[in-house]
Amino acid sequence: MRILITGAAGFLGSHLCDRLIASGHEVIGMDNFITGSSENLVHLAGNPRFSFIRHDVANFIFVPGKIDAVLHFASPASPNPASPFGYPNLPIQTMKAGALGTHNTFGVARAHNARYILASTSEIYGDPQIHPQREDYWGHVDPIGLRSMYDESKRFAEALTMAYHRYHNINTGIVRIFNTYGPRMRLDDGRVIPNFIQQALKQEPLTIYGDGKQTRSFCYVDDLIDGIEKMIFSDENMPVNIGNPDEFTIIELANLINEILKNPAENIYQVGKVAGDDPLRRQPDIVRARKILGWDPKVDLRSGLLKTIPFFKEKMGIA
DSSP: OEEEEETTTSHHHHHHHHHHHHTTOEEEEEEOOSSOOGGGTGGGTTOTTEEEEEOOTTSOOOOOSOOSEEEEOOOOOOOOTTOSOSSOOOHHHHHHHHHHHHHHHHHHHHHHTOEEEEEEEGGGGBSOSSSSBOTTOOOBOOTTSTTHHHHHHHHHHHHHHHHHHHHHOOOEEEEEEOOEEOTTOOTTSOOHHHHHHHHHHTTOOOEEETTSOOEEEOEEHHHHHHHHHHHHTSOOOSEEEESOOOEEEHHHHHHHHHHHTTOOOOOEEEGGGSOTTOOSOOOBOOHHIIIIIOOOOOOOHHHHHHHHHHHHHHHHTOO
């Protein structure tokens, strides 16, 4: 297959490029480097199965030659409004990637009658009132909150995806991605695992926003890519959660990272800085992924962190 991947220079997009090329497909990567990094793709230079187009998906997209699948992964990641780390919020660019980017990538899919996969997110569930989160849950989202630019861009993108499926008969699929980690994460993206690993490597106290009892479910990147690859080559058109159902409090995550890295520093709690729309619980129900895709994550959190930490050591220049 000949596959277009937007957001190809990002954390997930670059891993997806690697996997599909290794599986024998030809990949056209697209990115404007607003948050992606050329370093994530440098190892593909000269690979006959890979080509790259520098482009902003908010603008009209033209790709020469036949396209068999379009994977729309272009978007800045969900911001943590409480974190002093992280790239700028990029609220307008985030909304454009979800709205205009989805519309423009559907132009390519429709022209080529290509399979279309939207990278959606667990954030469409907001601060959920049911637990764990199933695909039939509509969500509990603040449309004007500090995370709204990301939440609502993905909710709009899902609605547009179903519109193209229902009214133009495009073969679509939606993957709702839960918290994912691994090599190639941005050091400054403000998410909890990069923040904690960097602080622990420097033997500094880990900064916990709120009381640390909020939960997340962390999926190692290789497992996530397995699930996405299965989704691409399935016939499923409705949303499917892809994530690890093992649920941890932020305190448990902090203690595990401190233990692995032998960090003696005490954690610091900044209760007053937690964002009002910070989800209190996050755990995917993956019954549909297991049934439809035959997919289950295999890497536990400790093993995944041990695979991830060397990347951060290298980037931080720590032996």
